[in-house]
Amino acid sequence: MKNIFKLFTLSVICLFFSKFVTAEVAPGFNSWDDVKAASNGEQVNVYMWGGSDAINGFVDDFYGVPLKNDHNITLNRVPLKGTVDAVNQVLSEKEAGVTGDNGNIDLIWINGENFWTLKQANLLYGPFASGLPNSKFVAWDNPAVNLDFGRPVEGMESPWSSAQFHFMYDSARSNYEDMPRNYSELSDWITNNPGRFTYIKPGKGGFVGTRFVKQIFFELSGGHDQWVGPYNEELYNKWAPKVWELLNSWESSLYRKGETYPTNNADMHALFANGEVDMSFTQSPRGAGPTNSAGTTPATSRAFAFYENMIGDFNYWAIPYNAPNKAAALMYANLVLEPTLQAAQVQPANGFCCGWGISTAKVTDSEGMSAIADAQNNLGDAAEDQGILAKALVSDIAAEYQDKIEADWQANVLLK
Amino acid sequence: MGGDRLKIIVSLSPPLLIIIILFFGGIFYGLLQSLGYHPAIQKYEINLNAYYNVMFSERYSKLFWTGLGLNLWVSFVSTFLAAVFALFGALAIRKTFFGKTICNFIYSLNLPMPHLVVAVGMIFVFSQSGLLARMSAQVGLIGSPGDFPVLVKDKYGFGIILAYICKESAFFFIILMSVLQSLGENYEELAQSLGANKWQRFRYVILPLVMPSLFSASIIVFAFSFGAYEVPALLGVNYPQMLPVMSFEFFLNPDLNARSEGMALSIIIAMIVMILVIFYFWLTQSKIRKD
Numbered sequence: 001m002k003n004i005f006k007l008f009t010l011s012v013i014c015l016f017f018s019k020f021v022t023a024e025v026a027p028g029f030n031s032w033d034d035v036k037a038a039s040n041g042e043q044v045n046v047y048m049w050g051g052s053d054a055i056n057g058f059v060d061d062f063y064g065v066p067l068k069n070d071h072n073i074t075l076n077r078v079p080l081k082g083t084v085d086a087v088n089q090v091l092s093e094k095e096a097g098v099t100g101d102n103g104n105i106d107l108i109w110i111n112g113e114n115f116w117t118l119k120q121a122n123l124l125y126g127p128f129a130s131g132l133p134n135s136k137f138v139a140w141d142n143p144a145v146n147l148d149f150g151r152p153v154e155g156m157e158s159p160w161s162s163a164q165f166h167f168m169y170d171s172a173r174s175n176y177e178d179m180p181r182n183y184s185e186l187s188d189w190i191t192n193n194p195g196r197f198t199y200i201k202p203g204k205g206g207f208v209g210t211r212f213v214k215q216i217f218f219e220l221s222g223g224h225d226q227w228v229g230p231y232n233e234e235l236y237n238k239w240a241p242k243v244w245e246l247l248n249s250w251e252s253s254l255y256r257k258g259e260t261y262p263t264n265n266a267d268m269h270a271l272f273a274n275g276e277v278d279m280s281f282t283q284s285p286r287g288a289g290p291t292n293s294a295g296t297t298p299a300t301s302r303a304f305a306f307y308e309n310m311i312g313d314f315n316y317w318a319i320p321y322n323a324p325n326k327a328a329a330l331m332y333a334n335l336v337l338e339p340t341l342q343a344a345q346v347q348p349a350n351g352f353c354c355g356w357g358i359s360t361a362k363v364t365d366s367e368g369m370s371a372i373a374d375a376q377n378n379l380g381d382a383a384e385d386q387g388i389l390a391k392a393l394v395s396d397i398a399a400e401y402q403d404k405i406e407a408d409w410q411a412n413v414l415l416k
Numbered sequence: 417m418g419g420d421r422l423k424i425i426v427s428l429s430p431p432l433l434i435i436i437i438l439f440f441g442g443i444f445y446g447l448l449q450s451l452g453y454h455p456a457i458q459k460y461e462i463n464l465n466a467y468y469n470v471m472f473s474e475r476y477s478k479l480f481w482t483g484l485g486l487n488l489w490v491s492f493v494s495t496f497l498a499a500v501f502a503l504f505g506a507l508a509i510r511k512t513f514f515g516k517t518i519c520n521f522i523y524s525l526n527l528p529m530p531h532l533v534v535a536v537g538m539i540f541v542f543s544q545s546g547l548l549a550r551m552s553a554q555v556g557l558i559g560s561p562g563d564f565p566v567l568v569k570d571k572y573g574f575g576i577i578l579a580y581i582c583k584e585s586a587f588f589f590i591i592l593m594s595v596l597q598s599l600g601e602n603y604e605e606l607a608q609s610l611g612a613n614k615w616q617r618f619r620y621v622i623l624p625l626v627m628p629s630l631f632s633a634s635i636i637v638f639a640f641s642f643g644a645y646e647v648p649a650l651l652g653v654n655y656p657q658m659l660p661v662m663s664f665e666f667f668l669n670p671d672l673n674a675r676s677e678g679m680a681l682s683i684i685i686a687m688i689v690m691i692l693v694i695f696y697f698w699l700t701q702s703k704i705r706k707d
Contacts, residue, residue, distance in 0.1 A: 084670055091672070095456045113670035121457060121672070195562065201654050204668035260569055260653035274545035276562065403671070407475055414655050415478050 025131030026330055032133055036071070038327035043074040045325070046332065047086040048109035050079020054290060054351035062344055063335060073328045078105075082205070083114045090123050090320045103322030106329040110157060111315040112149040112207070116399060118318065119156050125319040125326060127155025132330065134337035139359035143228070143395050145314050150230075150398030157316035158333045161345055161354035163283035164312035164389055165211050166305035168291075170298050174278055179304045183219045187246065190253045196278045198255035198271065201263050202409045208265060208281050211311050213405055214397070216243050218309040224394040231400035240405075244412040251413075258413075269296045285355040285389065289348055289382040303384040310392040314357060339368030346375040443686070450679035457672045466676035470684070476677070482656035484688075490573045490648075490658065491641045494580035495634050501581065502588030503630070507622070510596045520593075526586035531579070535650040538579050542567040568651050575651035576658070584637045591633045595626050631700050638696075639689045659685050 029035045044067065050056055056079065064075035080086055086108045093103050110118075118124050129135060138159055139145050146153050169179055180186040190197045200209030218224040221239045251258035255277050262268040265281065269291060272280035280297065284290050287303025317336065319329045335341065337358055345352040360372050379386065451462045470476050509519050526534065541547045549564035558564055568575030607621045641647075648658035659681060666678030 082668070084668060087670060091456050117670045117672060204665055204670075256566070256569075259571060260655075263654065271545075276545050410479070411475065 026128035026326070027125065028326065029131075029330070032131075035327045035330050039325070039331045040072050042325040042328035043076050044328035044332050045076045045078060045104060045106040046109075047078045047080055047089075047105045047107065049081075049083055050077075051081070052290075052294075054294065055354075058345065058350055058352040062341055062350070063332065067328075067332065067335065071331055073331060075332075083108065083110055086110075087114050087117055090118060090322075091121070093320075093322060094121070094123055099322055101322065101324045101326070103320055103324055105320050106323045106325050107317050107319055107332060109160065109315065110318045111313065113399060113402070115148050115153075115157055115316065115318060116151050118320070119151075119154075123321050124156045125321050125323055125329075126157075128319065128330060128333070129153065129155040129158035131155075132158060132334040132337065134334050134358075137337055137339060137342075137358035137362045139362070142359070144312060144393075147395070148314070148316065149396050149402065150400075153316070157318040158337070159314045159316050159357040160336050161352075161357045162285075162312060162314045163354055164285065164305075164393060165208065165215070165310050166282055166287070166303055166384055166389065166392075168272065168280040168282050168288045168297060168301050168303055169278060170272070170300055171302045172298065172300040173275075176302065176304060179279075181304075181307045182309075183216050183246070183306070187250065190250050193278065194253040195255055195257075197250075197253070198258075198261055198268070198277050200265070200268050200281065201261035201414070202406045203263070204406070206263050207402070208268075208283065209261070210402055210405055210409075211396075212281065213243065213247070213409060214401065215306075215309045215311060216246060217401075217405075218394065220246070224309055227397045227401075228395065229398070231398040236401065236404060240408060240412075244408070244416075247409075247413050248416065261414075266296070272301075273297050283354075285346065285383065285386070286348055286379055287383040289380055290351070292382050293351065302382055305384045305388050305392050307388065308392050309394055310389065311396050312393045313396045315354070339363040339365070340371045343368070343371035343375040346372075346379075348378055348380050443683075446679045446683055450676055450683045452676050454672065454675065466680035467684070470677050470680050479655065479657060479662060480659070480681075483659045483662050486573055486656045487642055487659050487685075490576050490580070491638050494577045494584065494641055495638045497577070498581045498584040498637065499588050499630055499634055502585040502592055503626070505585070506589055506592040506596055507618070510593065523589050524586050526583055527590060529583070531583055531644065532646045532650070534583050535579050535647045538568050538575055538582075538651055542575065542578070543569065569653055571653050571656060573648075573652065573658070576648050579647050579651055580637075580641050584641070587637065588630070588633055591629055592626055595629045596622075599625055628700070631696070635693055635696055639693060642689050642692075643685050 024030050025032055025035065029038070046059070048055075048059070056077065059077055060075070064077070067073040067075050086105060090103070090105060090108075108114075108118075129138075130140065135158065144162075145159060148157070167179070169176070180189045186197075199212050200206045202210035202213050217236075217239050218227060220242050221227070221235075226235060255271065262271055268277075268280050271277045273296060280301075282288060282291070282303055288297055288301035291297040292299050292301050317329075317333045319326060319333070323329055339358065339360075342356055342358050342360075344350050345354060346356060363369055363372060376386070450466050452459055452465055453462055470480055505523055509516060509523065539546060543549065544562055544564050544566065546564075546568075549558075549561040552558045552564060553561045567578070603621050603625065604617050607617050612620065643660055645660040645664055649661050649664070652658055652661060663678050663681040663685065666674045666681060669675075669678075
C-alpha cells in the first residue's frame with residue numbers, strides 16, 4: 001500500500017514537472033546556468049573523423065584548452081576512421097540496452113545520411129541547438145543550415161563549419177584562365193585533354209563524387225531552384241538519362257578510359273599529385289591551401305570554381321541519446337560557435353580546412369568582427385575568389401537523390 | 417577411465433568455449449541480420465530478401481556474379497602459382513650451397529609483412545605513376561609513365577594476384593622447407609640407387625611426400641584470399657569488384673537496411689569457402705585412402 005502511494009506521488013510530481021519541459025534550454029536543463037554547473041568537472045568524449053592532423057590539432061588546442069581552463073571540462077577526442085563507426089557504436093549500445101547517461105559518446109561530428117540514420121532511429125538527444133546561447137549567430141532561417149541533405153535538423157544537431165564543392169588545378173601545369181567554368185566547358189576540356197580527367201566514383205565513401213554528378217543535374221535542367229524541396233521522382237527521371245549520356249560521352253577521354261575511378265578524396269588527390277590527371281576536387285574555402293600545406297597536393301596547386309551550381313553544406317555536432325556527459329557536450333557545442341573561435345577555424349595559419357558555421361553578418365561585437373575580417377583577408381592565393389564561390393553557392397538537395405544517383409550511376413555508367 | 421575423460425573435457429573447454437561463443441556466436445548473429453532480423457530498427461520478420469537482392473536484383477546481380485567470378489579466378493590462380501613458386505624455390509634452396517642462408521632469408525622475408533604493406537608496395541612499384549613506369553619512361557623504353565601497362569588496379573585482378581603470390585609463396589615456402597628438412601634425403605638417395613632419374617624422383621618421391629602439407633596450406637591460402645578485404649580494396653577496380661569489397665560497401669551505407677545485404681553477402685562468402693574446403697578435404701581424403 002505504501003509503495004502504491006509512493007508511486008502515485010511520484011507520478012504526480014512527474015506530471016507537474018513535465019509542464020515545464022517547453023521552458024528548458026535542452027532536455028533535462030532548465031537554464032544555461034544549470035548546464036554550466038552540471039558540466040563542471042565532466043569529461044566530454046568527442047567522436048570525430050580523425051584523418052586530418054590539422055583538424056585534430058585544432059580541436060585539441062582551440063577547444064580543449066579553453067574548456068579546461070574556463071569551464072573545468074576535460075576534452076577526450078576519439079579519432080574515427082569514418083563517422084559511420086560512431087553511428088554503429090550508438091546503434092550497438094541501443095541493441096545492448098545501454099540507456100540513460102551510460103553510453104560512451106558525448107558528441108559526434110556529423111551530417112547528411114549519418115545524422116538522418118540516428119535521428120530516424122531516435123538515437124539522438126535534443127532538441128538542444130536553439131537553446132545554446134551562441135545559437136544567435138547561426139543562420140537558422142537559411143535552408144542550407146536548417147536542412148541537412150534536405151532533411152529537417154529540428155534542433156537535433158548544432159552547426160560547426162561549412163564546405164563548398166569546387167576544383168583544384170596545378171598552376172605549374174595549367175592556367176587559371178583556361179579552366180572550365182561550367183560542365184559544358186568541362187566537356188570540351190575533357191575532349192581536348194584525353195586521359196587527363198577523372199572524378200570520384202559516386203557511392204558510399206565517395207560523396208564528393210556524388211556531388212560532382214548531382215551538380216550536372218542542376219546545369220542540364222537549367223537551374224537548381226526546381227530541385228529544392230522534397231524528392232521529385234518525375235523530375236529526376238526526366239533528366240537522369242541526359243546526365244548518363246553526358247558522362248558516357250566523356251568515357252573514352254577519361255583517365256584509364258573510365259575503366260576505374262578513384263573511390264575517395266585521397267585517391268583523387270594522389271592521381272592529381274602524381275600528374276596522372278590535371279584536376280582534383282576540394283571542399284575547403286581555402287581551396288588547395290589545406291592539402292598544399294599537408295603535402296598531399298603539389299605546392300603550386302590552386303583552386304577554381306564553376307560560376308554556378310557549386311553545392312555547399314554545413315556540418316554539425318550531435319549528442320547521442322545516452323551521452324554520459326550531456327552538460328559538457330552542450331558547453332562544447334556552444335563554444336565552437338564563439339565568433340573568435342569561428343574566425344580561428346577559417347584562419348589559414350591554424351591549419352583547419354573548413355568554413356564558417358555561423359553567419360558572420362550576425363556578429364556585432366568588435367573583437368569578433370575584427371577576428372572575422374582578419375581571417376577573410378588571409379585566405380591566400382591557393383583559394384578561389386570568395387565572391388565567385390558565394391555567387392555559385394547552391395544548397396544540397398533531398399537525401400533520396402543521393403542514393404538514387406549512386407545506384408543509377410553504377411548501372412548506367414560503370415556497369416553499362 | 418571416467419577421470420581421464422573429465423580431464424580431457426576440462427582441458428579442452430576453454431578454447432572450445434571461445435570458438436563456440438566468438439565464432440558461432442558471430443555467425444549466428446550475422447545470419448540473423450542477413451535474414452532481415454534487426455531489432456534496433458524494429459525489423460523482426462525473417463525472410464530471404466537480402467539474399468535475393470544481392471544475387472538477383474537488377475541493382476546488384478551483375479556486380480555480384482562478376483565479383484564471384486573474379487573472386488574464384490584470383491583465389492585459384494594465386495594459390496596455385498604461389499604453391500608452384502614456393503615448391504621450386506624450396507627444392508632449389510634445400511641443398512646446401514654458398515649463400516643459402518641469405519636466399520632462405522629473402523624467400524621468407526615477405527611472411528611477417530602485413531598484406532596491406534605488400535599491396536601499397538605494389539602500387540609504388542607497378543602502378544602507372546610508380547617506380548617502374550617512371551624509370552622506363554626515363555630511360556626511354558616508353559614515351560611517358562602513362563604508357564606503362566596497367567598492372568595494378570586492372571580489371572583482371574593481376575595486381576591482386578601478384579600481391580597474393582608475393583605474400584603467400586613465403587608461407588608455402590616455410591611449410592615446405594620444414595617438411596623437406598624433416599624428410600631428409602634418404603628417400604631420394606634410395607630412389608636414385610634404384611635407378612630413378614631427376615624427374616621421377618620429383619614426381620614419385622618428393623611430390624607425394626609434400627602433397628598433404630601443400631594441400632592443407634593451399635586450403636588456408638585459398639580461404640584467406642577469398643575472404644580478405646585489404647588487398648582487393650587497394651589494388652582492385654570498381655568493376656568487376658571482389659566480393660569482400662562489395663560487402664564492405666554495404667556496411668559503409670548509413671542506411672541501416674543495407675546491413676542485411678552486407679551480412680547476406682558475408683554469409684555467402686563464408687558458405688562458398690566452407691563448401692570448397694569440405695570438397696577439398698573429401699578429395700584429398702579419398703585420394704589418400706586410394707593410395
